[in-house]
Amino acid sequence: MRLFGRSKGQRAGELRSATSADTRHLQEFVASRDGVEAYLEPRTAVTETTVVLVAASGEWTRRRVDGADGASDFAKRNAIPLYDAALVGYPQRMREWTQKRKLAGETGPPGVSGPTI
Secondary structure, three states: OEEEEEOOOOOOOOOOOHHHHHHHHHHHHHHHHHOOOOEEOOOOHHHHHHHEEEOOOOEEEEEEEHOOOOHHHHHHHHEEEEEEHHOOOOOHHHHHHHHHHHOOOOOOOOOOOOOOO
């Protein structure tokens, strides 16, 4: 059972690091969409380093990565560009795609099917 976003065995204040499931999800996103770019998001007090992948359509997904080096390695292995989101921001197509989802009543996180809590 998860309480306040923690996984079983995870202590309060402990950040969850990237898992093979995170990497697999990112790889599947790149393989199944055109024009994917990666945007690095820095670690915060509550979240490990993440990468946002944005397809040419504006569809996007976010997952944890093993730091900036992990994001760089992932981008190189998948031959996609990597940008620092804090420096360049996010592409307009991402905001437009998110707005279309909201107007269609889709409120859950992108890439997740079924109800969310």
